[in-house]
Amino acid sequence: MFLLSSEQSWLRIDLSLIIAWGLCLVQCRNSKMAAEEKEARLEKMRHSAAHVMAEAVQSLFQGTKFGIGPAIEDGFYYDFELPRALVPDDLPTIEAKMKEIIAANAAFAKEEMDKAKALQFFSDQPYKLELIEELPDETVTIYRQGSFVDLCRGPHVNSTGNIGAFKLTSIAGAYWRGDEKRPMLQRIYGVAFDTQAELEDYLARLAEASKRDHRKLGKELDLFSLHDEAGPGLVHWHPKGALVREIIEDFWKKEHRKRGYDIVYTPHIAKVDLWKTSGHWDFYRENLYSPMDIEGQEYIIKPMNCLGHILMYKTQLRSYRNLPLRWAELGTVYRYERSGVLHGLARVRGFTQDDAHIFCRPDQLEAEVTEVVQLACFMLDTFGFHDYELLLSTRPEKYAGTIQSWEEATEALRKVLQCLELGYTIDPGEGVFYGPKIDIKLRDALGRLWQGPTIQVDFNLPQRFDVNYIGDDGSEHQVVMVHRTVLGSMERFMACLIEHYAGAFPVWLSPVQAVIIPIADRHLDYAHHLAGELREGGMRVQVDDRSERMNLKIREAQLGKVPYMLVVGDKELDSSTVSLRLRNGEDLGSLTASEFMSRVKSVIEARVPDKL
RNA sequence: GCCCACAUAGCUCAGUCGGUAGAGCACGUUCUUGGUAAGAACGGGGUCACCAGUUCGAAUCUGGUUGUGGGCUCCA
Numbered sequence: 001m002f003l004l005s006s007e008q009s010w011l012r013i014d015l016s017l018i019i020a021w022g023l024c025l026v027q028c029r030n031s032k033m034a035a036e037e038k039e040a041r042l043e044k045m046r047h048s049a050a051h052v053m054a055e056a057v058q059s060l061f062q063g064t065k066f067g068i069g070p071a072i073e074d075g076f077y078y079d080f081e082l083p084r085a086l087v088p089d090d091l092p093t094i095e096a097k098m099k100e101i102i103a104a105n106a107a108f109a110k111e112e113m114d115k116a117k118a119l120q121f122f123s124d125q126p127y128k129l130e131l132i133e134e135l136p137d138e139t140v141t142i143y144r145q146g147s148f149v150d151l152c153r154g155p156h157v158n159s160t161g162n163i164g165a166f167k168l169t170s171i172a173g174a175y176w177r178g179d180e181k182r183p184m185l186q187r188i189y190g191v192a193f194d195t196q197a198e199l200e201d202y203l204a205r206l207a208e209a210s211k212r213d214h215r216k217l218g219k220e221l222d223l224f225s226l227h228d229e230a231g232p233g234l235v236h237w238h239p240k241g242a243l244v245r246e247i248i249e250d251f252w253k254k255e256h257r258k259r260g261y262d263i264v265y266t267p268h269i270a271k272v273d274l275w276k277t278s279g280h281w282d283f284y285r286e287n288l289y290s291p292m293d294i295e296g297q298e299y300i301i302k303p304m305n306c307l308g309h310i311l312m313y314k315t316q317l318r319s320y321r322n323l324p325l326r327w328a329e330l331g332t333v334y335r336y337e338r339s340g341v342l343h344g345l346a347r348v349r350g351f352t353q354d355d356a357h358i359f360c361r362p363d364q365l366e367a368e369v370t371e372v373v374q375l376a377c378f379m380l381d382t383f384g385f386h387d388y389e390l391l392l393s394t395r396p397e398k399y400a401g402t403i404q405s406w407e408e409a410t411e412a413l414r415k416v417l418q419c420l421e422l423g424y425t426i427d428p429g430e431g432v433f434y435g436p437k438i439d440i441k442l443r444d445a446l447g448r449l450w451q452g453p454t455i456q457v458d459f460n461l462p463q464r465f466d467v468n469y470i471g472d473d474g475s476e477h478q479v480v481m482v483h484r485t486v487l488g489s490m491e492r493f494m495a496c497l498i499e500h501y502a503g504a505f506p507v508w509l510s511p512v513q514a515v516i517i518p519i520a521d522r523h524l525d526y527a528h529h530l531a532g533e534l535r536e537g538g539m540r541v542q543v544d545d546r547s548e549r550m551n552l553k554i555r556e557a558q559l560g561k562v563p564y565m566l567v568v569g570d571k572e573l574d575s576s577t578v579s580l581r582l583r584n585g586e587d588l589g590s591l592t593a594s595e596f597m598s599r600v601k602s603v604i605e606a607r608v609p610d611k612l
Numbered sequence: 613g614c615c616c617a618c619a620u621a622g623c624u625c626a627g628u629c630g631g632u633a634g635a636g637c638a639c640g641u642u643c644u645u646g647g648u649a650a651g652a653a654c655g656g657g658g659u660c661a662c663c664a665g666u667u668c669g670a671a672u673c674u675g676g677u678u679g680u681g682g683g684c685u686c687c688a
Contacts, residue, residue, distance in 0.1 A: 173683065338685085
């Protein structure tokens, strides 16, 4: 890592290394520590690989200006300003040069340099100068290997020969210091591991993961589509995808009613003045679509569902006795998203939030948030997600409300997370302008995180819209509003769900739970009769009555990830049974329709992800 | 929006040096009635994303537009 933070973090790193070594010496490390140690070692090696890549680029391109080049998960990157745009063909050339440098096995030499000298030394490197100027200390460290010298905090491997197997994977544009107002540099990403075998294993896993891509599976399984003609980021749900969505929504509604939510509907457009009052017109303008004129009045399509709920709340005087009110809506919203960020179902321009707004008294906030977090965890758990991250986002630079109210609400959220003993990290300054929030992020097939459930405290809207209740003292008090989703949006949730199961949905979610496969036309009547019986029992069943061979029908059901295949031929017809094949390839032989039904019913009721 | 790449039949993809396009699957018709992952034959289907330009001639070269992919920034 580069010297971007204080001397204290230097110390921390060095100490942690010394401690790690010490523990190693007394041989009391357990596997977790061994893993951490390996991670630290890999990070050092990957960071060194970034330096080697920089040296290779320097030797290939005159006048390269260097940005930063850290280790990242599985690899490294380095940002450069180059005389020309990189093309994919450049990567093998750079790789070859890197291999030469590694073969030369030059030592990584650390040097200290005082700041003034460093400024002189890096005088033709504007980005490095900027970094040096921001460093608090009077001396900086540089690392030298071969002909390449870089400003760097270290640590590094001893010499370039200690770099393991690596591969440069992609080139990308990246703004200097992540600021879109600053120059865009060219970033080269690479991956690096100790051994060639580990590298190949990683690349194989990557290829495997891309088979789970929801965009690919969405097409293959006929779940949804997006269309140039309709516009980017606008999802069309095909019957099977719509069915999965409907099952999720039905489940969602039932679970909400159980927990004291009421379900409401609000319109998709509203007068723009409403959004001016709310602050969205000022704070959220860049995500709003242009107003449309209706009889001389300007309307916009809603980017959020909250305002409708507020208007409904205000149709009556509300007593403290009647709070909290929990109003839920599967509300479809439209937001302008910049074209470069759209991604299948995971990031779109029109989506349906599984939204709800809780209007409560301040003293109820903690209990309400607790229940919402529990509900979100219950939902994720039910759908089979166990690997997610909780984040507590605190007050941003631009905020509404008083510092005191922010602190109280943030403290309430923190307390909830602690009481529930959920591991979480703080995301400083990442709250919404109207209040702090808890976000839950889900992983897609490639390990990228997507924000799903979110729980946001809001001080702004109750104040702007005078959202009040009559307290036990007979006077008006402002409510606290909680905006929350427990899935996120139907679109993004579906994306994560598809990737999580690689398209093989658990039985309760499968759009087609069973395909009946008659062997010959004379079994068609029996097949349709069976289908009727199973449908009567609530199953989603299809009969593959084409005049195709059984093998083809099995193959297609298998590729369609249908959990159960019921083969019926003479034998089954005679004995009034079905021959059951599972999508994992298992052949369970024959059983009666009712035996099959009771098996499936128990699987469905349990909602166990991987059981058939 | 920005950087790089890509766009050929419904889908997955070939298409050499610039000379008016091909496969497999899917679809249609016919034959086949087959016991646990692809039965066979024949047939229909393309303004090579769109708009310009260069050229005797463009899927192919150039520019622009739209869309897609990987990043960056931003977010459910």
